[in-house]
Amino acid sequence: MGRDHSEYDHARAVWNGLIDRHPEVMVRCADIADVIACVEAARTHRPPVSIRGGGHQVAGSAVCDDGLVIDLSELRDVVVDPVARTARVQGGARWADVDAATQAFGLATPGGEVSETGVAGLTLGGGLGLMQRTHGLSCDNLISMTVVTADGQVRRASADENADLFWALRGAGRGLGVVTEFTFALHPLGPDVAAAAFVYAPEEAGAVFRAWRRLAVEAPTTIAPQFALWALPPFPGLPDEIVGVPIAIAIGTYIGDAADAAPVLEPFGALGEPILDLSGTSTWVEAQSQFDFALPDGGRYYWKSHFMDDLDDEAIDLIVGHAARRPDPNSAVFVRTLGGAVDRIGSDDTAFAHRGARFNVSVDAIWRDPALDDDSIAWARGLWNALEPGSRGMYLNFAGLDEEEGAGVSGLTLGANEARVREVRRRYDPEGVFGSAAARP
The missing domain is CATH 3.40.462.20 (Vanillyl-alcohol Oxidase; Chain A, domain 3)
Incomplete structure (x- = not known):
């Protein structure tokens, strides 16, 4: 939808009311094909790009001014395998979605302390939560991710496939691609x-x-x-x-x-x-x-x-x-x-x-x-x-x-891993399609 759409103001709003940004176009994706089309359009026309999962990130990174918002907020399915103790979680899901689905089987994975927090944003930034001292951060419990990278290709990132991308996505945040699905390890807990x-x-x-x-x-x-x-x-x-x-x-x-x-x-x-x-x-x-x-x-x-x-x-x-x-x-x-x-x-x-x-x-x-x-x-x-x-x-x-991204934030958040993250970004996005997102911490 564009600026003349009747739902434009509602769609551009995020959890943090301090954020007041005006994208040029917002695309509410219904499936991975829509995500691929968005990435290909971004590669062709080179607008600023932001990716909306739960829209809960305090910094407001889900929306950008005068650019393209790739909105995953309708992609919220969670599929639990109670035997393997895994959960496949779409990129627009909130932790409320994950907890409701996993607790049906007496299982859980480390997540945020507010149920409306987006799974994607929290996990890609590391993922502090109540289970962290027992079972690690959210990103530590990832088995794999499905990612649409800047060339429009769908890649699986895991310890065995695209391992460098898998490494970077676990804690480096945005600017590496659009993660459409996460697979988490689950642990017995509750009810x-x-x-x-x-x-x-x-x-x-x-x-x-x-x-x-x-x-x-x-x-x-x-x-x-x-x-x-x-x-x-x-x-x-x-x-x-x-x-x-x-x-x-x-x-x-x-x-x-x-x-x-x-x-x-x-x-x-x-x-x-x-x-x-x-x-x-x-x-x-x-x-x-x-x-x-x-x-x-x-x-x-x-x-x-x-x-x-x-x-x-x-x-x-x-x-x-x-x-x-x-x-x-x-x-x-x-x-x-x-x-x-x-x-x-x-x-x-x-x-x-x-x-x-x-x-x-x-x-x-x-x-x-x-x-x-x-x-x-x-x-x-x-x-x-x-x-x-x-x-x-x-x-x-x-x-x-x-x-505040220019005030040395990348070094403070990525520490000794900053140079390696930058190299992975160059490898998967050499033309800077996600450049506006990568510039943010």
Whole structure:
């Protein structure tokens, strides 16, 4: 559809309401033949190109100005083989689609923590999630991918076919082709999972953060330890007096049989004097969608992150102090713990460049009022800049906005793998058909 189509404004909108781009043409693909036709048209006419999967990427990379959008959002089929423990997932699927299909067989694969997150975008950027310490990143669980490359050819990328492309697609993000299907390995999990979630008063945030840091490093790899400085949005069962109030929250999700979780989750409630206990057991599908309500479609988002080897006391004090000055209570700082299965893969076995980091610190500006745009972005950038001396790199999926791509973002996200990724891109797209996408992190 073009700019004169009645659905144009709806079709160009993405999850992040901060993004307001105007493509020249958007093609909603019905099958792989449509994708091939789009790539051939792009090779002939050379417009800027963007590829839309779930449309959930914070940077808004699904849409471009004055170019061609190859829209896969209608391609959402998930086919599970419960015997082989694999799932074939189309390029427009969301994690809600995957979790619903795999949980029918008591299986799961590492995915995002918001159910409407697109499978393609998250996976191609690495794929942090609750299962990462137990079973690795999303990209670590890929068996193969079907890719339409810049010459219009359909290629299978796996350890045995087009291995260099397979290597790059696991963590290097966009600009390598249009991935129309992913095949993931699955693991037994669910239907129920247990999680600890203890809320602490803001004046205890520093002490609780320090205690959580020790607990997170020592936790078994069946635990996903998280820490957040936030203000809880309203949801059923939450006392009114806690809604919108700054808090610290320590979370641990057990990736295994919920009946075995209590002993390893109990310490999350002993980091201080909690004011609220939100711990409990839920289905895996519920756990994977627990933050959906707080991150609605059309909200305004600006997220930047650092991978860090350590969080010393100075960094913790800096994070706690800066979080207290956020311009909107919906904004947050989320800290996720790595290690375990993430580090069982070599640092150069995939394009994901941050094996060995202990933590990811994500500075998440979240707001609704456009009048807060400048203040919210400045707040996130301010903390990100202050933490940069202790950083070992940035998560590609939480890298700010595409407009910041020239500020050394590629090196921060790809690290030592940057040159090798660039060479793979040249090999599969020598004419730069996906050049506009490749320029983005």
